[in-house]
Amino acid sequence: MTAVEPGGSVPAEVDVLIVGAGISGIGTAYHLKTKRPGTSFAIVEARDALGGTWDLFRYPGVRSDSDLHTLGYEFKPWRKKHAYAGGGEILGYLHETVDEHGLRPYLHLGHRVVGASFSSDTGRWTVTLLRTSDDTMLTVTCSFFFSATGYYDYDEGYSPEFEGSDDFRGTIVHPQHWPEALDCAGKRVVVIxxxxxxxxxxxxxxxxxEHVTMLQRSPSYVLGWPKENKVANALRRALPTAAADRAVRSLSIRMLHEMYRTSRRAPNLFRRLLRLRMTSVLPDDYPVDVHFNPSYDPWDQRLCVATDGDLFHAIATGEASVVTDRIARFTPTGIALESGREIEADVIVTATGLKLVPFGRIEVDVDGVPVDWHECVTYKATMLTGVPNFAFAFGYTNSSWTLKVDLTGHHLCRLLDHMDDRGYDVVTPICDDPAVGGGPFWDLTSNYLRRSADVFPTSGEGGPWSMEQNYYLDRRRLRREPVDDPALRFTRVAEPAGSSSPAGSREPPPRVPGPRSSLPQGR
Incomplete structure:
Protein backbone atom coordinates (compact mmCIF):
# COMPACT_ATOMS: atom_id res chain seq x y z
CA MET A 1 0.00 0.00 0.00
CA THR A 2 1.38 3.41 -0.92
CA ALA A 3 2.14 5.68 2.00
CA VAL A 4 0.05 8.79 2.16
CA GLU A 5 2.03 11.95 1.62
CA PRO A 6 0.49 15.32 2.50
CA GLY A 7 -0.54 17.40 -0.49
CA GLY A 8 1.73 20.26 0.52
CA SER A 9 0.54 23.27 2.48
CA VAL A 10 -3.18 23.76 2.84
CA PRO A 11 -4.21 26.47 0.36
CA ALA A 12 -5.39 29.73 1.89
CA GLU A 13 -8.47 29.83 -0.37
CA VAL A 14 -10.49 27.13 -2.12
CA ASP A 15 -13.92 26.90 -3.66
CA VAL A 16 -14.89 23.81 -1.64
CA LEU A 17 -13.35 22.56 1.59
CA ILE A 18 -14.08 18.89 2.36
CA VAL A 19 -13.67 17.84 5.98
CA GLY A 20 -12.80 14.16 6.34
CA ALA A 21 -10.74 11.76 4.22
CA GLY A 22 -12.83 8.65 4.69
CA ILE A 23 -15.16 6.97 2.24
CA SER A 24 -17.40 10.09 2.08
CA GLY A 25 -14.67 12.66 1.59
CA ILE A 26 -12.85 10.65 -1.06
CA GLY A 27 -16.07 10.02 -2.98
CA THR A 28 -17.05 13.68 -2.88
CA ALA A 29 -13.60 14.74 -4.04
CA TYR A 30 -13.89 12.39 -7.04
CA HIS A 31 -17.16 14.01 -8.11
CA LEU A 32 -15.75 17.53 -7.85
CA LYS A 33 -12.58 16.65 -9.74
CA THR A 34 -14.33 14.86 -12.59
CA LYS A 35 -17.55 16.88 -12.95
CA ARG A 36 -16.19 20.35 -12.11
CA PRO A 37 -12.55 20.43 -13.22
CA GLY A 38 -12.32 24.19 -12.70
CA THR A 39 -13.37 24.00 -9.05
CA SER A 40 -10.58 24.28 -6.49
CA PHE A 41 -10.95 22.08 -3.43
CA ALA A 42 -9.01 20.55 -0.58
CA ILE A 43 -9.61 17.65 1.80
CA VAL A 44 -8.54 18.17 5.40
CA GLU A 45 -8.35 15.24 7.80
CA ALA A 46 -7.63 15.35 11.53
CA ARG A 47 -5.91 11.97 11.58
CA ASP A 48 -2.57 11.18 9.98
CA ALA A 49 -4.06 8.62 7.60
CA LEU A 50 -6.90 8.45 5.12
CA GLY A 51 -9.66 5.88 5.35
CA GLY A 52 -11.79 7.10 8.23
CA THR A 53 -13.63 4.17 9.81
CA TRP A 54 -11.57 1.65 7.86
CA ASP A 55 -8.29 2.97 9.21
CA LEU A 56 -9.54 3.64 12.75
CA PHE A 57 -10.96 0.21 13.59
CA ARG A 58 -8.30 -2.49 13.84
CA TYR A 59 -9.97 -5.19 15.95
CA PRO A 60 -9.81 -8.82 14.71
CA GLY A 61 -12.38 -9.59 12.04
CA VAL A 62 -13.33 -5.97 11.32
CA ARG A 63 -15.26 -5.93 8.06
CA SER A 64 -18.22 -4.37 6.33
CA ASP A 65 -21.71 -5.66 6.99
CA SER A 66 -22.70 -4.25 3.59
CA ASP A 67 -21.68 -5.89 0.34
CA LEU A 68 -18.92 -4.16 -1.58
CA HIS A 69 -20.97 -4.06 -4.78
CA THR A 70 -22.92 -1.26 -3.05
CA LEU A 71 -20.44 -0.10 -0.39
CA GLY A 72 -17.94 0.42 -3.20
CA TYR A 73 -18.25 3.52 -5.33
CA GLU A 74 -20.39 3.57 -8.45
CA PHE A 75 -17.36 4.88 -10.36
CA LYS A 76 -15.05 2.11 -9.08
CA PRO A 77 -16.89 -1.21 -9.19
CA TRP A 78 -15.89 -4.02 -6.83
CA ARG A 79 -14.88 -6.97 -9.01
CA LYS A 80 -13.50 -9.48 -6.56
CA LYS A 81 -15.09 -12.91 -6.12
CA HIS A 82 -16.36 -12.26 -2.59
CA ALA A 83 -18.96 -9.57 -1.97
CA TYR A 84 -17.95 -8.84 1.64
CA ALA A 85 -14.50 -7.61 2.59
CA GLY A 86 -12.39 -7.08 5.66
CA GLY A 87 -11.31 -3.69 6.89
CA GLY A 88 -7.83 -4.02 5.39
CA GLU A 89 -9.21 -4.78 1.94
CA ILE A 90 -11.59 -1.83 2.11
CA LEU A 91 -8.76 0.46 3.20
CA GLY A 92 -6.69 -0.78 0.27
CA TYR A 93 -9.64 -0.08 -2.05
CA LEU A 94 -9.77 3.53 -0.80
CA HIS A 95 -6.05 3.99 -1.37
CA GLU A 96 -6.46 2.63 -4.90
CA THR A 97 -9.30 5.09 -5.51
CA VAL A 98 -7.18 8.02 -4.35
CA ASP A 99 -4.26 7.03 -6.58
CA GLU A 100 -6.28 6.06 -9.66
CA HIS A 101 -8.08 9.41 -9.71
CA GLY A 102 -5.20 11.66 -8.71
CA LEU A 103 -6.67 12.77 -5.40
CA ARG A 104 -3.57 12.47 -3.24
CA PRO A 105 -2.36 16.06 -3.89
CA TYR A 106 -5.67 17.35 -2.49
CA LEU A 107 -5.22 15.52 0.83
CA HIS A 108 -4.02 17.41 3.88
CA LEU A 109 -3.66 14.99 6.77
CA GLY A 110 -3.11 15.95 10.39
CA HIS A 111 -5.29 19.06 10.08
CA ARG A 112 -8.20 19.19 12.51
CA VAL A 113 -11.02 21.65 11.84
CA VAL A 114 -11.88 23.40 15.10
CA GLY A 115 -14.19 26.16 13.91
CA ALA A 116 -15.93 27.64 10.87
CA SER A 117 -17.59 31.03 10.47
CA PHE A 118 -19.78 32.14 7.58
CA SER A 119 -20.00 35.79 6.59
CA SER A 120 -23.01 37.00 4.63
CA ASP A 121 -21.02 40.07 3.61
CA THR A 122 -18.44 38.01 1.71
CA GLY A 123 -20.48 34.85 1.05
CA ARG A 124 -17.53 32.78 2.32
CA TRP A 125 -16.53 30.56 5.20
CA THR A 126 -13.45 31.20 7.30
CA VAL A 127 -12.31 27.83 8.64
CA THR A 128 -9.84 27.47 11.51
CA LEU A 129 -7.53 24.43 11.43
CA LEU A 130 -5.16 22.95 13.96
CA ARG A 131 -2.10 21.36 12.38
CA THR A 132 -1.53 18.49 14.76
CA SER A 133 2.17 18.00 14.01
CA ASP A 134 3.16 21.29 15.67
CA ASP A 135 -0.11 22.68 17.13
CA THR A 136 -0.09 25.56 14.66
CA MET A 137 -3.40 27.29 13.96
CA LEU A 138 -4.22 28.01 10.29
CA THR A 139 -7.15 29.57 8.46
CA VAL A 140 -8.67 28.68 5.12
CA THR A 141 -11.49 30.49 3.36
CA CYS A 142 -13.90 28.68 1.09
CA SER A 143 -17.14 29.34 -0.73
CA PHE A 144 -18.65 25.97 0.17
CA PHE A 145 -18.07 23.92 3.32
CA PHE A 146 -18.66 20.17 3.03
CA SER A 147 -18.76 17.82 6.02
CA ALA A 148 -17.65 14.25 5.34
CA THR A 149 -16.93 13.55 9.00
CA GLY A 150 -19.36 10.68 9.52
CA TYR A 151 -20.85 10.48 12.99
CA TYR A 152 -18.42 8.54 15.22
CA ASP A 153 -16.46 10.12 18.02
CA TYR A 154 -13.00 9.06 16.88
CA ASP A 155 -11.45 9.88 20.25
CA GLU A 156 -13.35 7.30 22.28
CA GLY A 157 -16.06 4.67 22.06
CA TYR A 158 -18.99 4.24 24.41
CA SER A 159 -18.31 2.09 27.44
CA PRO A 160 -20.63 2.23 30.48
CA GLU A 161 -19.25 2.14 33.98
CA PHE A 162 -19.13 -1.41 35.28
CA GLU A 163 -18.92 -1.89 39.03
CA GLY A 164 -15.76 -3.70 40.00
CA SER A 165 -13.91 -3.05 36.73
CA ASP A 166 -10.84 -1.94 38.72
CA ASP A 167 -10.83 -5.30 40.48
CA PHE A 168 -10.55 -7.34 37.28
CA ARG A 169 -7.04 -8.79 36.97
CA GLY A 170 -7.20 -9.40 33.23
CA THR A 171 -7.35 -7.05 30.23
CA ILE A 172 -10.31 -4.78 29.41
CA VAL A 173 -10.41 -3.37 25.88
CA HIS A 174 -12.86 -1.44 23.72
CA PRO A 175 -12.82 -2.51 20.04
CA GLN A 176 -12.30 1.07 18.89
CA HIS A 177 -8.92 1.06 20.65
CA TRP A 178 -7.73 -2.48 20.07
CA PRO A 179 -4.08 -2.84 21.20
CA GLU A 180 -1.88 -4.11 18.38
CA ALA A 181 0.03 -6.32 20.82
CA LEU A 182 -3.02 -7.95 22.41
CA ASP A 183 -2.79 -11.72 21.98
CA CYS A 184 -5.93 -13.69 22.78
CA ALA A 185 -4.45 -17.10 21.96
CA GLY A 186 -5.45 -19.66 24.55
CA LYS A 187 -7.34 -17.11 26.62
CA ARG A 188 -10.92 -16.95 27.84
CA VAL A 189 -12.53 -13.96 26.16
CA VAL A 190 -15.87 -12.36 27.02
CA VAL A 191 -17.32 -9.93 24.47
CA ILE A 192 -19.97 -7.69 26.00
CA GLU A 210 -9.59 -20.95 24.44
CA HIS A 211 -13.24 -19.91 24.35
CA VAL A 212 -15.23 -16.81 23.40
CA THR A 213 -18.45 -15.83 25.14
CA MET A 214 -20.85 -13.25 23.74
CA LEU A 215 -22.52 -11.70 26.78
CA GLN A 216 -25.63 -9.79 25.81
CA ARG A 217 -28.31 -8.05 27.82
CA SER A 218 -30.83 -8.72 25.05
CA PRO A 219 -30.70 -10.39 21.61
CA SER A 220 -30.12 -8.78 18.22
CA TYR A 221 -31.20 -9.98 14.80
CA VAL A 222 -28.35 -11.72 12.99
CA LEU A 223 -28.62 -12.68 9.33
CA GLY A 224 -26.43 -15.46 8.03
CA TRP A 225 -25.51 -14.45 4.50
CA PRO A 226 -23.12 -15.85 1.86
CA LYS A 227 -19.81 -14.04 1.51
CA GLU A 228 -19.89 -14.70 -2.23
CA ASN A 229 -22.71 -13.42 -4.44
CA LYS A 230 -22.88 -16.26 -6.95
CA VAL A 231 -25.46 -14.51 -9.14
CA ALA A 232 -23.18 -11.47 -9.42
CA ASN A 233 -20.22 -13.65 -10.34
CA ALA A 234 -22.30 -15.46 -12.96
CA LEU A 235 -23.23 -12.12 -14.49
CA ARG A 236 -19.55 -11.18 -14.65
CA ARG A 237 -18.81 -14.36 -16.56
CA ALA A 238 -21.71 -13.85 -18.97
CA LEU A 239 -21.59 -10.10 -19.69
CA PRO A 240 -19.01 -7.58 -20.90
CA THR A 241 -17.27 -5.83 -18.01
CA ALA A 242 -19.17 -2.51 -18.12
CA ALA A 243 -22.55 -4.20 -18.52
CA ALA A 244 -21.74 -6.62 -15.70
CA ASP A 245 -20.74 -3.73 -13.42
CA ARG A 246 -24.09 -2.03 -13.98
CA ALA A 247 -26.09 -5.23 -13.63
CA VAL A 248 -24.34 -6.37 -10.44
CA ARG A 249 -24.73 -3.01 -8.75
CA SER A 250 -28.39 -2.66 -9.76
CA LEU A 251 -29.13 -6.19 -8.58
CA SER A 252 -27.39 -5.64 -5.25
CA ILE A 253 -29.19 -2.35 -4.60
CA ARG A 254 -32.54 -3.91 -5.44
CA MET A 255 -31.89 -6.90 -3.18
CA LEU A 256 -31.10 -4.65 -0.20
CA HIS A 257 -34.14 -2.52 -0.90
CA GLU A 258 -36.54 -5.45 -1.16
CA MET A 259 -35.08 -7.17 1.87
CA TYR A 260 -35.69 -4.07 3.95
CA ARG A 261 -39.22 -3.59 2.55
CA THR A 262 -40.09 -7.20 3.33
CA SER A 263 -38.81 -6.88 6.89
CA ARG A 264 -40.99 -3.81 7.53
CA ARG A 265 -44.13 -5.02 5.76
CA ALA A 266 -44.02 -8.65 6.92
CA PRO A 267 -41.86 -8.74 10.06
CA ASN A 268 -43.06 -12.17 11.17
CA LEU A 269 -42.20 -13.67 7.79
CA PHE A 270 -38.78 -12.05 7.94
CA ARG A 271 -38.23 -13.44 11.44
CA ARG A 272 -38.95 -16.93 10.17
CA LEU A 273 -36.48 -16.50 7.31
CA LEU A 274 -33.78 -15.37 9.75
CA ARG A 275 -34.56 -18.30 12.01
CA LEU A 276 -34.31 -20.81 9.16
CA ARG A 277 -30.88 -19.55 8.18
CA MET A 278 -29.49 -19.86 11.71
CA THR A 279 -31.14 -23.15 12.67
CA SER A 280 -29.68 -24.78 9.56
CA VAL A 281 -26.29 -24.39 11.27
CA LEU A 282 -27.01 -24.42 15.02
CA PRO A 283 -27.59 -27.66 16.94
CA ASP A 284 -31.19 -28.91 16.96
CA ASP A 285 -31.61 -28.26 20.69
CA TYR A 286 -30.08 -24.78 20.66
CA PRO A 287 -32.24 -22.20 22.56
CA VAL A 288 -32.73 -19.84 19.62
CA ASP A 289 -35.61 -17.99 21.28
CA VAL A 290 -33.43 -17.12 24.26
CA HIS A 291 -30.41 -15.79 22.37
CA PHE A 292 -31.57 -14.73 18.89
CA ASN A 293 -35.21 -13.64 19.13
CA PRO A 294 -35.38 -9.91 19.94
CA SER A 295 -38.53 -8.29 21.34
CA TYR A 296 -38.51 -5.60 18.61
CA ASP A 297 -39.25 -5.96 14.90
CA PRO A 298 -36.48 -6.45 12.33
CA TRP A 299 -34.84 -3.15 11.37
CA ASP A 300 -36.17 -1.28 14.38
CA GLN A 301 -32.47 -1.62 15.06
CA ARG A 302 -29.76 -2.31 12.52
CA LEU A 303 -29.55 -5.89 11.29
CA CYS A 304 -26.24 -7.68 11.90
CA VAL A 305 -24.72 -9.88 9.18
CA ALA A 306 -22.78 -13.08 9.84
CA THR A 307 -21.02 -13.84 6.55
CA ASP A 308 -21.29 -17.52 5.67
CA GLY A 309 -23.03 -17.92 9.05
CA ASP A 310 -19.60 -17.76 10.75
CA LEU A 311 -21.01 -16.79 14.16
CA PHE A 312 -23.41 -19.74 14.14
CA HIS A 313 -20.65 -22.12 13.05
CA ALA A 314 -18.46 -20.93 15.95
CA ILE A 315 -21.31 -21.63 18.36
CA ALA A 316 -22.06 -25.02 16.79
CA THR A 317 -18.43 -26.16 17.18
CA GLY A 318 -18.31 -25.05 20.81
CA GLU A 319 -15.60 -22.47 20.20
CA ALA A 320 -18.04 -19.70 21.14
CA SER A 321 -21.19 -19.41 23.21
CA VAL A 322 -23.89 -16.87 23.95
CA VAL A 323 -25.07 -15.84 27.40
CA THR A 324 -28.14 -13.62 27.72
CA ASP A 325 -28.10 -12.03 31.16
CA ARG A 326 -27.36 -8.80 32.98
CA ILE A 327 -24.05 -7.84 34.53
CA ALA A 328 -24.00 -7.45 38.31
CA ARG A 329 -20.32 -6.53 38.55
CA PHE A 330 -16.84 -7.36 37.38
CA THR A 331 -14.85 -9.65 39.67
CA PRO A 332 -11.09 -10.27 39.85
CA THR A 333 -11.52 -13.31 37.59
CA GLY A 334 -14.42 -12.39 35.33
CA ILE A 335 -18.00 -11.15 35.38
CA ALA A 336 -20.71 -11.88 37.94
CA LEU A 337 -24.23 -11.94 36.46
CA GLU A 338 -27.53 -11.01 38.06
CA SER A 339 -28.63 -14.64 37.72
CA GLY A 340 -25.86 -15.59 40.17
CA ARG A 341 -23.61 -17.16 37.53
CA GLU A 342 -20.04 -16.01 37.00
CA ILE A 343 -18.21 -16.10 33.66
CA GLU A 344 -14.45 -16.50 33.99
CA ALA A 345 -12.38 -14.35 31.68
CA ASP A 346 -8.81 -13.34 30.90
CA VAL A 347 -9.89 -10.65 28.41
CA ILE A 348 -13.10 -8.60 28.49
CA VAL A 349 -14.05 -6.74 25.32
CA THR A 350 -16.58 -3.95 25.82
CA ALA A 351 -18.30 -3.97 22.41
CA THR A 352 -20.91 -1.72 23.98
CA GLY A 353 -21.29 0.82 21.23
CA LEU A 354 -20.06 4.11 19.90
CA LYS A 355 -20.22 7.72 20.92
CA LEU A 356 -21.76 9.89 18.25
CA VAL A 357 -20.96 13.51 17.47
CA PRO A 358 -22.46 15.72 14.73
CA PHE A 359 -20.09 17.06 12.08
CA GLY A 360 -16.87 16.36 13.90
CA ARG A 361 -17.64 18.63 16.88
CA ILE A 362 -16.75 21.65 14.76
CA GLU A 363 -17.94 24.93 16.28
CA VAL A 364 -19.86 26.69 13.53
CA ASP A 365 -21.41 30.15 13.40
CA VAL A 366 -23.25 32.21 10.81
CA ASP A 367 -22.58 35.95 11.05
CA GLY A 368 -21.39 35.45 14.61
CA VAL A 369 -24.45 33.46 15.77
CA PRO A 370 -23.50 29.91 16.85
CA VAL A 371 -25.30 27.14 14.99
CA ASP A 372 -27.25 24.74 17.17
CA TRP A 373 -27.36 21.62 14.98
CA HIS A 374 -30.46 20.34 16.74
CA GLU A 375 -32.35 23.46 15.71
CA CYS A 376 -31.62 22.78 12.05
CA VAL A 377 -33.87 20.71 9.78
CA THR A 378 -32.43 18.52 7.06
CA TYR A 379 -33.00 19.55 3.44
CA LYS A 380 -32.97 16.54 1.08
CA ALA A 381 -30.83 14.84 3.74
CA THR A 382 -27.75 16.70 2.53
CA MET A 383 -28.13 20.37 3.63
CA LEU A 384 -29.44 22.14 6.74
CA THR A 385 -31.83 25.03 7.26
CA GLY A 386 -30.20 28.30 8.21
CA VAL A 387 -26.68 27.18 7.31
CA PRO A 388 -25.53 28.78 4.02
CA ASN A 389 -23.23 27.07 1.53
CA PHE A 390 -23.00 23.96 3.64
CA ALA A 391 -23.64 20.33 2.77
CA PHE A 392 -22.88 16.97 4.33
CA ALA A 393 -22.67 13.29 3.45
CA PHE A 394 -24.60 10.88 5.63
CA GLY A 395 -25.28 7.36 4.44
CA TYR A 396 -28.14 4.96 4.94
CA THR A 397 -28.81 2.99 8.10
CA ASN A 398 -30.67 0.25 6.21
CA SER A 399 -28.34 -0.05 3.23
CA SER A 400 -24.80 0.76 2.13
CA TRP A 401 -23.40 4.09 3.27
CA THR A 402 -21.76 4.81 -0.06
CA LEU A 403 -24.97 4.71 -2.07
CA LYS A 404 -25.87 8.02 -0.44
CA VAL A 405 -22.34 9.40 -0.79
CA ASP A 406 -22.50 9.00 -4.57
CA LEU A 407 -25.90 10.70 -4.73
CA THR A 408 -24.75 13.55 -2.50
CA GLY A 409 -21.67 14.12 -4.66
CA HIS A 410 -23.82 14.30 -7.78
CA HIS A 411 -26.17 16.77 -6.13
CA LEU A 412 -23.36 19.00 -4.87
CA CYS A 413 -21.98 19.34 -8.41
CA ARG A 414 -25.44 20.03 -9.84
CA LEU A 415 -26.03 22.68 -7.17
CA LEU A 416 -22.72 24.41 -7.87
CA ASP A 417 -23.43 24.30 -11.62
CA HIS A 418 -26.81 25.92 -11.02
CA MET A 419 -25.26 28.69 -8.91
CA ASP A 420 -22.53 29.36 -11.46
CA ASP A 421 -24.98 29.47 -14.36
CA ARG A 422 -27.11 32.09 -12.62
CA GLY A 423 -24.41 34.07 -10.85
CA TYR A 424 -25.44 33.16 -7.30
CA ASP A 425 -22.93 33.23 -4.44
CA VAL A 426 -24.95 31.83 -1.57
CA VAL A 427 -27.60 29.15 -1.13
CA THR A 428 -29.47 28.58 2.12
CA PRO A 429 -32.31 26.15 2.85
CA ILE A 430 -35.14 28.07 4.53
CA CYS A 431 -38.01 26.61 6.51
CA ASP A 432 -40.43 29.17 7.90
CA ASP A 433 -43.01 26.68 9.15
CA PRO A 434 -42.39 25.94 12.86
CA ALA A 435 -44.35 22.71 12.49
CA VAL A 436 -41.74 21.26 10.15
CA GLY A 437 -38.92 19.37 11.80
CA GLY A 438 -38.60 17.71 15.15
CA GLY A 439 -38.43 14.22 13.67
CA PRO A 440 -35.46 11.93 14.25
CA PHE A 441 -32.28 12.25 12.21
CA TRP A 442 -32.42 8.44 11.82
CA ASP A 443 -35.23 5.93 12.17
CA LEU A 444 -33.60 3.30 14.40
CA THR A 445 -34.20 2.71 18.10
CA SER A 446 -30.68 1.59 19.04
CA ASN A 447 -29.46 2.97 22.36
CA TYR A 448 -26.31 4.51 20.89
CA LEU A 449 -28.49 6.58 18.54
CA ARG A 450 -30.99 7.59 21.20
CA ARG A 451 -28.21 8.80 23.49
CA SER A 452 -27.21 11.47 20.98
CA ALA A 453 -30.57 12.39 19.44
CA ASP A 454 -30.63 15.83 21.07
CA VAL A 455 -27.41 17.03 19.41
CA PHE A 456 -28.15 16.02 15.81
CA PRO A 457 -30.40 17.90 13.36
CA THR A 458 -34.03 16.92 13.00
CA SER A 459 -36.09 15.96 9.97
CA GLY A 460 -39.60 16.51 8.68
CA GLU A 461 -42.20 14.04 7.51
CA GLY A 462 -42.30 14.90 3.84
CA GLY A 463 -41.17 17.06 0.98
CA PRO A 464 -37.52 18.03 0.97
CA TRP A 465 -37.36 17.86 4.78
CA SER A 466 -37.46 14.10 5.23
CA MET A 467 -34.36 12.08 6.08
CA GLU A 468 -35.16 9.22 3.75
CA GLN A 469 -33.81 5.69 4.03
CA ASN A 470 -34.72 4.94 0.43
CA TYR A 471 -32.10 4.97 -2.31
CA TYR A 472 -34.62 5.15 -5.15
CA LEU A 473 -36.41 8.16 -3.68
CA ASP A 474 -33.11 9.93 -3.03
CA ARG A 475 -31.87 9.12 -6.53
CA ARG A 476 -34.88 10.89 -7.94
CA ARG A 477 -34.64 13.98 -5.78
CA LEU A 478 -30.85 14.35 -5.77
CA ARG A 479 -30.01 13.36 -9.35
CA ARG A 480 -33.13 14.00 -11.41
CA GLU A 481 -35.39 16.64 -9.87
CA PRO A 482 -34.54 20.30 -10.56
CA VAL A 483 -31.98 21.80 -8.23
CA ASP A 484 -34.02 24.96 -7.80
CA ASP A 485 -36.61 24.59 -5.05
CA PRO A 486 -38.90 27.00 -3.16
CA ALA A 487 -37.14 25.94 0.03
CA LEU A 488 -33.79 27.24 -1.22
CA ARG A 489 -32.84 30.90 -1.06
CA PHE A 490 -30.24 31.79 -3.69
CA THR A 491 -28.57 35.17 -3.26
CA ARG A 492 -25.67 37.24 -4.52
CA VAL A 493 -23.16 38.99 -2.34
CA ALA A 494 -23.94 42.70 -2.15
CA GLU A 495 -22.09 44.84 -4.70
CA PRO A 496 -19.86 47.67 -3.43
CA ALA A 497 -21.61 51.00 -2.98
CA GLY A 498 -22.28 52.75 -6.27
CA SER A 499 -22.16 49.65 -8.44
CA SER A 500 -25.20 48.12 -10.07
CA SER A 501 -26.43 44.69 -9.04
CA PRO A 502 -26.47 41.97 -11.68
CA ALA A 503 -29.79 41.48 -13.37
CA GLY A 504 -31.98 38.71 -12.16
CA SER A 505 -30.98 38.77 -8.50
CA ARG A 506 -33.52 36.98 -6.40
CA GLU A 507 -34.62 38.98 -3.42
CA PRO A 508 -35.13 37.15 -0.13
CA PRO A 509 -38.75 36.10 0.41
CA PRO A 510 -40.64 37.39 3.44
CA ARG A 511 -39.80 35.42 6.57
CA VAL A 512 -42.14 34.26 9.28
CA PRO A 513 -40.31 34.16 12.62
CA GLY A 514 -40.09 30.71 14.10
CA PRO A 515 -37.72 28.44 15.97
CA ARG A 516 -36.50 26.83 12.73
CA SER A 517 -35.48 30.11 11.08
CA SER A 518 -33.72 31.97 13.87
CA LEU A 519 -30.26 32.06 12.28
CA PRO A 520 -29.20 35.04 10.17
CA GLN A 521 -29.42 34.31 6.46
CA GLY A 522 -27.32 35.35 3.50
CA ARG A 523 -28.49 38.61 1.95
Missing part, protein backbone atom coordinates in the same frame (compact mmCIF):
# COMPACT_ATOMS: atom_id res chain seq x y z
CA UNK A 193 -22.51 -6.70 23.35
CA UNK A 194 -24.55 -8.16 20.53
CA UNK A 195 -24.18 -5.61 17.75
CA UNK A 196 -22.25 -5.67 14.49
CA UNK A 197 -18.86 -5.38 16.22
CA UNK A 198 -19.48 -8.38 18.46
CA UNK A 199 -20.90 -10.43 15.58
CA UNK A 200 -17.74 -9.88 13.51
CA UNK A 201 -15.23 -10.04 16.36
CA UNK A 202 -16.35 -13.35 17.91
CA UNK A 203 -15.85 -15.60 14.84
CA UNK A 204 -12.40 -14.04 14.32
CA UNK A 205 -11.37 -14.93 17.88
CA UNK A 206 -13.02 -18.37 17.90
CA UNK A 207 -10.44 -21.07 17.39
CA UNK A 208 -7.68 -18.72 18.54
CA UNK A 209 -8.91 -18.08 22.06
Missing amino acids: GSGATAVTLIPALAGVA
